[in-house]
Amino acid sequence: MSPDATPAPAVDTTTAGEGDGGGGRAHAHHGYIADKTAYLKRLKRIEGQARGLQNMVDDEKYCIDILTQISAMTSALESVALGLLNDHLNHCVVEAVAEGGPVAEQKLKEATDAIARLVRS
Amino acid sequence: MSPDATPAPAVDTTTAGEGDGGGGRAHAHHGYIADKTAYLKRLKRIEGQARGLQNMVDDEKYCIDILTQISAMTSALESVALGLLNDHLNHCVVEAVAEGGPVAEQKLKEATDAIARLVRS
Amino acid sequence: MSPDATPAPAVDTTTAGEGDGGGGRAHAHHGYIADKTAYLKRLKRIEGQARGLQNMVDDEKYCIDILTQISAMTSALESVALGLLNDHLNHCVVEAVAEGGPVAEQKLKEATDAIARLVRS
Amino acid sequence: MSPDATPAPAVDTTTAGEGDGGGGRAHAHHGYIADKTAYLKRLKRIEGQARGLQNMVDDEKYCIDILTQISAMTSALESVALGLLNDHLNHCVVEAVAEGGPVAEQKLKEATDAIARLVRS
Numbered sequence: 336m337s338p339d340a341t342p343a344p345a346v347d348t349t350t351a352g353e354g355d356g357g358g359g360r361a362h363a364h365h366g367y368i369a370d371k372t373a374y375l376k377r378l379k380r381i382e383g384q385a386r387g388l389q390n391m392v393d394d395e396k397y398c399i400d401i402l403t404q405i406s407a408m409t410s411a412l413e414s415v416a417l418g419l420l421n422d423h424l425n426h427c428v429v430e431a432v433a434e435g436g437p438v439a440e441q442k443l444k445e446a447t448d449a450i451a452r453l454v455r456s
Numbered sequence: 457m458s459p460d461a462t463p464a465p466a467v468d469t470t471t472a473g474e475g476d477g478g479g480g481r482a483h484a485h486h487g488y489i490a491d492k493t494a495y496l497k498r499l500k501r502i503e504g505q506a507r508g509l510q511n512m513v514d515d516e517k518y519c520i521d522i523l524t525q526i527s528a529m530t531s532a533l534e535s536v537a538l539g540l541l542n543d544h545l546n547h548c549v550v551e552a553v554a555e556g557g558p559v560a561e562q563k564l565k566e567a568t569d570a571i572a573r574l575v576r577s
Numbered sequence: 578m579s580p581d582a583t584p585a586p587a588v589d590t591t592t593a594g595e596g597d598g599g600g601g602r603a604h605a606h607h608g609y610i611a612d613k614t615a616y617l618k619r620l621k622r623i624e625g626q627a628r629g630l631q632n633m634v635d636d637e638k639y640c641i642d643i644l645t646q647i648s649a650m651t652s653a654l655e656s657v658a659l660g661l662l663n664d665h666l667n668h669c670v671v672e673a674v675a676e677g678g679p680v681a682e683q684k685l686k687e688a689t690d691a692i693a694r695l696v697r698s
Numbered sequence: 699m700s701p702d703a704t705p706a707p708a709v710d711t712t713t714a715g716e717g718d719g720g721g722g723r724a725h726a727h728h729g730y731i732a733d734k735t736a737y738l739k740r741l742k743r744i745e746g747q748a749r750g751l752q753n754m755v756d757d758e759k760y761c762i763d764i765l766t767q768i769s770a771m772t773s774a775l776e777s778v779a780l781g782l783l784n785d786h787l788n789h790c791v792v793e794a795v796a797e798g799g800p801v802a803e804q805k806l807k808e809a810t811d812a813i814a815r816l817v818r819s
Contacts, residue, residue: 665761
């Protein structure tokens with residue numbers, strides 16, 4: 336895998352806002368993310384950590400140092416997840432709740448399921 | 457947002473080059489890893505997941521789907537950590553314990569500290 | 578150690594009596610809990626597990642068996658937490674969001690902070 | 699490592715040493731716990747927390763406050779688990795490794811399985 340394969344974020348101006356209320360998420364753009372640039376930067380750093388781990392294993396670095404890196408990476412990932420979840424609750428869920436009805440219920444169920452996966456992973 | 461703002465993670469690459477953190481680990485190669493190729497493959501996949509997450513954020517995919525990916529990635533990382541810890545206990549720690557003395561104690565302390573970080577992260 | 582030496586946990590009982598932690602939660606009864614009896618039953622079982630752990634330690638049972646019990650108890654606690662969080666989102670948060678304003682924001686912030694604590698603990 | 703360095707657990711005289719290598723753990727006393735009184739105190743406090751939670755649910759205290767208590771209790775449990783695991787590695791596992799053979803392997807396998815359960819719970 337070529338290391339410079341980092342896909343140019345072809346971004347766009349669509350930022351179509353909060354679109355798909357239902358289960359079918361037909362289009363991709365949700366526009367709920369508070370600060371996309373910051374998230375991309377954090378994820379890029381996490382990608383770098385994953386690459387760093389490969390080098391460490393390849394060089395057979397001291398196991399405890401590798402484990403420390405993995406713990407740091409896991410914390411970084413959790414932190415991204417909590418940020419995204421926060422954005423999601425404050426946008427998608429709030430909007431759905433304002434509308435009410437079955438969509439609101441579904442959004443809340445989805446969110447609590449995602450929280451359960453985070454707590455248990 | 458400028459699409460080419462994604463900085464080359466110079467920082468994280470250095471992480472990979474990081475030397476042994478002291479504590480009497482003079483050389484870099486420890487040879488305790490049971491199946492290096494398998495670990496490298498798993499970490500390469502994790503790196504791909506990190507890249508996939510960037511695409512998902514960039515495309516503003518549905519938040520819940522991103523969170524599901526993060527949970528999967530966290531589980532994959534934990535699994536690698538547990539494998540490495542197992543190898544470490546079965547090699548470095550067992551050898552140190554066989555020799556006895558302060559090195560054995562230190563290795564056990566290091567291992568339990570690393571376990572605590574994993575449990576808490 | 579005599580089994581009836583169990584000192585009354587004066588400290589922890591006060592925890593129970595602890596009032597609302599501020600933030601405009603004037604009264605104690607919130608009525609958001611979907612099935613109080615079921616929660617009480619699950620927490621009673623968790624209390625029993627905590628007592629069982631004391632017996633195991635007192636009898637110096639095999640450490641691995643004690644750890645297995647602790648893992649089971651942690652999972653049971655997490656499960657209660659996720660249930661309560663679900664109830665909370667579906668009642669307090671939904672109501673606050675419907676009203677809107679700073680209270681809604683505060684409720685969401687509180688909820689995401691609580692989620693972060695669960696994910697990290 | 700001096701074999702008689704194992705601190706006599708003032709508790710009982712059974713201190714049967716590390717006996718049961720196999721799956722059948724015939725006798726109860728293992729004498730590996732560094733400070734039984736301290737563990738019992740911590741577990742008693744955890745039992746009190748479980749009782750406190752029941753009172754909070756019964757009084758329908760504010761959900762977020764209950765969740766905070768659960769996070770605190772989970773952390774306390776994790777901390778006990780890490781302490782016991784540490785004692786176990788430093789006694790049972792060290793002794794088994796010193797003896798070597800299949801018992802050592804089995805003890806290490808048991809320990810890493812227990813660690814995996816802790817990390818994932």
